[in-house]
Amino acid sequence: MKLLIYGLNYAPELTGTGKYTAEMAEMLASRGHEVRVVCAPPYYPAWRVAAGWSAWRYARELRGGVAVRRAPLWVPSHPGGATRVAHLASFALTSMLPVLAQWRWRPDIVMSIAPTLLCAPAALTLARATGAKSWLHVQDFEVDAAFGLGLLEQRYAERAAHAFERAVLHRFDIVSSISERMVQKLSALGVDPSRALCLPNWVDVEAIHPLDRASAYRRELSIGEHDKVVLYAGNMGAKQGLEHVLTAAALLESRADIRFVFCGDGLWRQTLARECERLTNCVMIGLQPAERLNELLNLADIHVLPQRADAADLVMPSKLTGMMASGRAIVAMAREGTQLCEALAGRGAVVQPENGAALAFAIETLADDEVMRARLGQAARHYAVTALSPAAIMTKLEATLQACRDATYRQEPARP
Incomplete structure (x- = not known):
């Protein structure tokens, strides 16, 4: 299976979305799938591009069996409402080229990672152009978080952002999130329950385990x-x-x-x-x-x-x-x-x-x-x-990816 993963954050970031996106990509590659990633250079959580990386250049690398393409972005030193939106928009714009260039490769599935939803249009465009299935994985409800935390306050902006969010969610073949409550939130936003999936974050319980001595x-x-x-x-x-x-x-x-x-x-x-x-x-x-x-x-x-x-x-x-x-x-x-x-x-x-x-x-x-x-x-x-073991979650993910590719996926609606 050919899988394109498109998201802002990726390894070597040690925390947050980037960590889980990279682990997912590498685990799927280790299972024999051909995985490519389009992402930004590492900058999170310090909000500065890591040493040895450039914020302004496109780059390629092979990491953990995954072909990774990095797109430039602007990283504000003090991200607030407007500057954070500009930051996300900068990556959405610069990453369009490496994403749309994948039409020659013709992926079976295009998976977009949220944050940021601003990347969703390019992901959907590529999927439509190549006949690939589209998948949106929501790690965080960025629109609610932005207004709930006061990063953005204008009422008209909130209405526009929620309208964009709903429009995007309706267009993906599958929309997943990391907890049952977040999946319920997807349904409240209009996602058909048959297209919604709970895909929790995992933990390597062999790498992380209780020690029999003091740290x-x-x-x-x-x-x-x-x-x-x-x-x-x-x-x-x-x-x-x-x-x-x-x-x-x-x-x-x-x-x-x-x-x-x-x-x-x-x-x-x-x-x-x-x-x-x-x-x-x-x-x-x-x-x-x-x-x-x-x-x-x-x-x-x-x-x-x-x-x-x-x-x-x-x-x-x-x-x-x-x-x-x-x-x-x-x-x-x-x-x-x-x-x-x-x-x-x-x-x-x-x-x-x-x-x-x-x-x-x-x-x-x-x-x-x-x-x-x-x-x-x-x-x-x-x-x-x-x-929360990776084996159990990856088995479920792999089976769902296969069903999605073959257009046989259908989630049973949750019982009331």
Whole structure:
């Protein structure tokens, strides 16, 4: 099967959409499929193009058995509403050429990754021109997120963006997303349930697993043997709600046995670093090499997953899978009834978004209860092994790709 994957983010980005897109492409290539990718140079989550890459040149490479074509883009140093739209539009424009050039190759399926929906027209054009099937995979509802987080505010712009979103969604042969709730959101936007599919993010449960010893990071960060580590590892951006973790850290500063470790990069990193300097129980480190991810995740006694209230219903955080596979306790911010809240039922502690005091209380409760931490960690690990393994998800994806190509795919509508 010939599969073209078209998306903004890709490896060697270590977090977010790029990580999962690259893993999907490489796993499918390892199963004998011919996979090509059109993407941007790596820039996320630092919002600057990585050293050794150019923001202004087209490039080609072979990565993990996948032919990768990079298109230029503009990366703003301080992305806001208008600059973020310009950033996405720049890639949508420059990537049209390498995407439409694939008509000679004639892919069987063209898969577009959202964000960004601005790339969807080129993907649909190529699919129509070559007779390929079209597939849209939604990692994040970018329109809702942009207006919910205040990145864009004009009412007329919101109406236009939602109209564009609905028009795009209706034109793909298959539309998938990463949780059942997000698939329900697709249906609410007008996608026929027979064309909607849940394709969750996965985690390599062999690469990420509980260690039978203390993480080497404890020694490197001078953390005591009996101290309890609260770890946040991931993107440091607007929708993460990291200010609430800082509130919890400030409330627990008198607890000398509880240490907060922040690991990652992003637009909020400098602000976070300044705040961490004022708190004696906080330490901050940059993005760590991919090969040390398991060591890093096992540093945690408690993983913390904050969210802003206005983003809590819009995304299913991709970092959750690694947290669960590590077998460590998790405290997350989520509204009752959301997919995140349901995923952590019996497998983690959940508090309401934007409540730093409640987060502090949950962290302190877990820090003082080793039995509860172990029970929740084991339950989360079991869920990761049984429901989130790459083999199970890739088998489902491969079968659906085959059915899509052969025009035999039809999803049974969800029962009321």
